[in-house]
Amino acid sequence: MEDKWKKSREFLVRAEGSLAGGVSSPFRRKSPVPLFFRDGSGCRLEDVDGNRYIDYGLGWGPLILGHRHPDLLETLRDQVERPFHYGAQHELESRLSERVQRLVPCAERVAFTSSGSEAVQLALRLSRAFTGRKLVVKFEGHYHGWMDSILASYHPALEEIGTVERPRTAPGTRGQLLAALDDLLVCAWNRTDLVEGLFRQHGGDIAAVIMEPVLCNSGCLLPREDYLRNVQEICARHGALLIFDEVITGFRIALGGAQEHFGLTPDLCTLGKAIGGGLPFSAVAGRRAIMEQLMDGVAFGGTYNGNPLSVAAADTTLAALEKDGGAPLAQALAMGERLMKGLRTLAADRPFPVKITGLGTAFSVHFTEKDDLADYRDTLEDDTDRLSRFVMEALKEGIYLLPDGRWYVSAVHGEEDIAETLDKMSRVFQRLC
Numbered sequence: 001m002e003d004k005w006k007k008s009r010e011f012l013v014r015a016e017g018s019l020a021g022g023v024s025s026p027f028r029r030k031s032p033v034p035l036f037f038r039d040g041s042g043c044r045l046e047d048v049d050g051n052r053y054i055d056y057g058l059g060w061g062p063l064i065l066g067h068r069h070p071d072l073l074e075t076l077r078d079q080v081e082r083p084f085h086y087g088a089q090h091e092l093e094s095r096l097s098e099r100v101q102r103l104v105p106c107a108e109r110v111a112f113t114s115s116g117s118e119a120v121q122l123a124l125r126l127s128r129a130f131t132g133r134k135l136v137v138k139f140e141g142h143y144h145g146w147m148d149s150i151l152a153s154y155h156p157a158l159e160e161i162g163t164v165e166r167p168r169t170a171p172g173t174r175g176q177l178l179a180a181l182d183d184l185l186v187c188a189w190n191r192t193d194l195v196e197g198l199f200r201q202h203g204g205d206i207a208a209v210i211m212e213p214v215l216c217n218s219g220c221l222l223p224r225e226d227y228l229r230n231v232q233e234i235c236a237r238h239g240a241l242l243i244f245d246e247v248i249t250g251f252r253i254a255l256g257g258a259q260e261h262f263g264l265t266p267d268l269c270t271l272g273k274a275i276g277g278g279l280p281f282s283a284v285a286g287r288r289a290i291m292e293q294l295m296d297g298v299a300f301g302g303t304y305n306g307n308p309l310s311v312a313a314a315d316t317t318l319a320a321l322e323k324d325g326g327a328p329l330a331q332a333l334a335m336g337e338r339l340m341k342g343l344r345t346l347a348a349d350r351p352f353p354v355k356i357t358g359l360g361t362a363f364s365v366h367f368t369e370k371d372d373l374a375d376y377r378d379t380l381e382d383d384t385d386r387l388s389r390f391v392m393e394a395l396k397e398g399i400y401l402l403p404d405g406r407w408y409v410s411a412v413h414g415e416e417d418i419a420e421t422l423d424k425m426s427r428v429f430q431r432l433c
């Protein structure tokens with residue numbers, strides 16, 4: 001049979017001769033075929049073999065306006081005629097920080113960084129400086145970037161995790177400075193009693209609790225009712241800070257992120273991905289007194305902070321999402337919900353169990369018998385072989401998904417795209433055994 005991805009495979013072999021691993025991020029090697037792309041527009045992508053896809057990977061999340069959105073093209077064309085970088089102040093920075101301040105509930109002050117990993121490091125440092133404490137609580141299955149201080153218990157294997165009452169801290173990588181994990185407490189998510197327990201034991205030493213308010217990196221799992229509020233209350237009672245890592249949820253599940261959606265304001269949040277619309281950009285936002293430590297002994301830097309191209313792209317992205325009272329983001333959420341519903345219907349008559357979890361613009365498919373998916377541990381029973389076949393079959397049909405079965409939906413996925421997707425996915429489900 002003819003290989004649909006011949007050129008991609010050849011390009012990969014060539015890349016491996018010079019680029020370590022042939023890819024710019026090892027996560028990308030997990031795709032069924034590490035594709036090389038040559039074009040994209042709206043929610044459509046084209047690879048170097050000429051195959052076309054409806055894109056639900058969206059660059060791993062940032063492309064909330066799809067590819068080459070006209071507003072972004074116009075802004076960037078204009079901006080590219082100007083200096084690429086000042087390493088100094090320019091007016092667009094205030095325009096954007098004021099917009100973030102208006103949209104994101106916790107954003108009394110904002111700081112610009114360039115990647116989500118970096119934003120998380122800044123949030124952790126600010127928390128430790130503010131509280132004068134050293135411990136940070138992170139949850140199993142939550143991803144906060146690839147740095148030594150926080151890459152732990154992301155996707156640990158069953159034998160590595162210990163009991164739910166006493167989870168083991170699983171290092172994230174070879175080469176990691178293990179001492180960096182000494183100040184990390186790992187907890188299973190979505191159980192208030194476990195957070196209470198940690199605070200009973202270590203309360204006076206805990207600087208912050210960090211979490212993805214929707215667990216997008218382990219199957220788009222939702223917080224249980226009152227869980228977020230309970231954790232917030234425990235933090236407040238013990239003088240610890242609550243950090244929402246909104247690198248995925250920010251400007252994706254609501255204009256004000258998960259904090260707007262669930263109606264509670266953390267002390268700090270990190271923003272990334274969608275905020276930049278595809279350009280490298282991230283931010284930390286939070287309470288003024290915490291953020292203003294940046295002028296008072298908390299070190300912070302970054303050559304590219306406030307880079308004009310990224311700032312212009314971010315401001316235009318948020319302006320586009322805000323139009324007509326937020327109609328574009330509402331449209332993305334509605335299309336995503338329609339897709340989730342359609343996929344559930346297609347899955348209903350299959351001889352294997354399928355669960356679809358998340359919120360319209362970020363959701364995941366699980367092949368599992370479990371009804372209640374509330375935590376990373378619950379996903380360990382997922383049938384990952386079937387999931388890999390599902391992602392591969394979808395790719396053959398021209399539906400581009402992330403390798404872990406995650407779907408991102410943008411403001412430019414329209415009704416016809418969703419109908420076409422469901423038509424293709426009906427064949428995928430039929431073929432899957």
Ligand SMILES: Cc1ncc(COP(=O)(O)O)c(C=O)c1O
Pocket residue numbers: 114115116117118120143144145146212217245246247248272273
């Ligand atoms: C929730 C979350 N936080 C932080 C990061 C790290 O962001 P970046 O890859 O931009 O460093 C990611 C990346 O996927 C993420 O999903």
